[in-house]
Amino acid sequence: MHPWDSFWHRSVPPHALAFTRIALGLYLLVYAGLYLPHLGMLFSNEGLVMPLYLDRFPAFSFFLSPPSPPVVHIIYALYMLCMVGITLGFWFHLSTFGTLLGSLYIWQLQLHGFATSYNRILLLCLIVIFFSGAHRTFSLDQRKRSGSFFDWEPISILPQRLITLQITATFLGVALQKLWLPHWQSGEILAYSYISRWATPVARWYAQLPLTLRHYDSVVWVVKILEILCAVTIWIPRLRIVSILFLSSFLVLVGVMLSIWWFVFIIPAFVMFYRPEDVLLWFHKQWGDRISKDPVKLTK
Amino acid sequence: MNLKSTLQQLVVIVFIAATVSGMSYTLFRYKLPGVPRSLRQWSYGMMAPYQTYRTHNEGLTAEGKRADGLWAIINMDAYLPFIRGERAMRSYLLTFRAQGDQVLDQKYREFAHHIARLESDRGRPWDEIRLTIQEWPMSPAGYEYLRHDPFIESTFLVQIP
Numbered sequence: 001m002h003p004w005d006s007f008w009h010r011s012v013p014p015h016a017l018a019f020t021r022i023a024l025g026l027y028l029l030v031y032a033g034l035y036l037p038h039l040g041m042l043f044s045n046e047g048l049v050m051p052l053y054l055d056r057f058p059a060f061s062f063f064l065s066p067p068s069p070p071v072v073h074i075i076y077a078l079y080m081l082c083m084v085g086i087t088l089g090f091w092f093h094l095s096t097f098g099t100l101l102g103s104l105y106i107w108q109l110q111l112h113g114f115a116t117s118y119n120r121i122l123l124l125c126l127i128v129i130f131f132s133g134a135h136r137t138f139s140l141d142q143r144k145r146s147g148s149f150f151d152w153e154p155i156s157i158l159p160q161r162l163i164t165l166q167i168t169a170t171f172l173g174v175a176l177q178k179l180w181l182p183h184w185q186s187g188e189i190l191a192y193s194y195i196s197r198w199a200t201p202v203a204r205w206y207a208q209l210p211l212t213l214r215h216y217d218s219v220v221w222v223v224k225i226l227e228i229l230c231a232v233t234i235w236i237p238r239l240r241i242v243s244i245l246f247l248s249s250f251l252v253l254v255g256v257m258l259s260i261w262w263f264v265f266i267i268p269a270f271v272m273f274y275r276p277e278d279v280l281l282w283f284h285k286q287w288g289d290r291i292s293k294d295p296v297k298l299t300k
Numbered sequence: 301m302n303l304k305s306t307l308q309q310l311v312v313i314v315f316i317a318a319t320v321s322g323m324s325y326t327l328f329r330y331k332l333p334g335v336p337r338s339l340r341q342w343s344y345g346m347m348a349p350y351q352t353y354r355t356h357n358e359g360l361t362a363e364g365k366r367a368d369g370l371w372a373i374i375n376m377d378a379y380l381p382f383i384r385g386e387r388a389m390r391s392y393l394l395t396f397r398a399q400g401d402q403v404l405d406q407k408y409r410e411f412a413h414h415i416a417r418l419e420s421d422r423g424r425p426w427d428e429i430r431l432t433i434q435e436w437p438m439s440p441a442g443y444e445y446l447r448h449d450p451f452i453e454s455t456f457l458v459q460i461p
Contacts, residue, residue, distance in 0.1 A: 038381040173347025198385035
């Protein structure tokens with residue numbers, strides 16, 4: 001096989017992607033669940049809602065206007081049901097499509113839209129996963145199809161490559177631009193961030209320690225250099241685990257210190273940097289014959 | 301080459317074009333010719349968090365005028381149930397801000413009317429409501445530690461009716 005095709009298009013076991021699908025489904029459930037106590041206020045016509053497209057497309061007001069609180073609760077229940085579907089791999093395409101549609105609907109409805117980097121990456125992941133075959137193992141769909149939750153069928157590696165390369169591009173872009181962005185030339189950005197509106201109590205405690213600006217300078221430079229290095233070394237088998245550990249720690253610290261926790265959904269996706277064949281062998285080693293080394297042979 | 305294979309190759313090419321374009325814009329503000337703006341901006345948006353910072357705090361503030369003519373701060377915690385940073389970001393009405401000052405002004409008025417309705421529903425009718433952006437110095441002692449006179453500076457946004 002030509003290296004280009006081998007990299008982008010070869011058939012592989014779906015376990016890494018299925019693992020990511022399950023983690024993503026759980027993450028989405030937590031993310032959406034946090035809004036549950038406030039559905040009426042956030043999405044209904046009795047709350048503080050300013051739909052994004054209603055003024056521009058009044059002819060579609062039936063779809064673009066905020067619904068009543070009971071309707072919001074019904075829509076949201078269906079939306080979260082779709083996330084359960086992603087997690088369990090149940091009616092996977094319908095569930096993923098429903099989650100995508102629900103996310104876009106809620107985004108246009110919700111107070112003043114908040115299209116952040118993680119929202120964009122999340123949306124990209126959902127679109128890619130829709131076409132991916134991530135339900136070809138560890139899923140109720142697969143059980144329905146071949147009789148076992150653990151059976152598997154090969155899928156194209158393309159979706160996995162798209163997500164991993166996007167993660168790489170995000171880390172590289174974020175880190176490289178810090179080399180010359182004016183506000184990233186000293187540790188001041190970190191010191192001020194630790195007492196900003198994003199700061200958590202842990203960050204405020206840290207900011208009260210008797211540390212000099214030189215300390216913050218050092219932390220910023222270490223992060224900048226390691227972010228760039230790890231975005232590359234995560235592709236090198238021997239350095240992969242160290243890179244994953246650093247990048248995961250970085251994302252967790254961003255959450256712990258700056259309350260920007262949403263990027264943690266990237267952490268389980270790091271498994272996709274491993275060869276899918278190796279991920280299958282790992283699962284086989286852990287769970288024995290329950291997970292076959294060979295794909296299931298469908299009778300039909 | 302079948303249709304599926306052709307589509308997959310196309311996806312790869314579009315992805316590479318979008319990512320290279322997003323990267324070149326992120327790093328050098330160079331717009332790669334031939335790549336649609338929407339693709340570039342989408343990719344750029346995935347590489348562009350936390351480019352800058354502030355050296356002061358600021359927040360959207362709603363005040364209501366009481367019957368005795370005095371202004372009081374309206375607690376908007378129940379209306380904006382987000383963590384502090386997210387709440388502040390949403391308060392900028394970024395998606396409407398991008399549509400120009402006129403739309404932004406109109407949307408802040410709409411916002412103020414929503415606050416008036418929500419307050420009235422809770423038995424707190426106000427004669428007038430105004431929105432301002434308050435700025436105050438940061439402090440390691442706490443986010444709102446210096447949010448009081450004489451440290452506050454207010455920028456007027458809108459007032460209703």
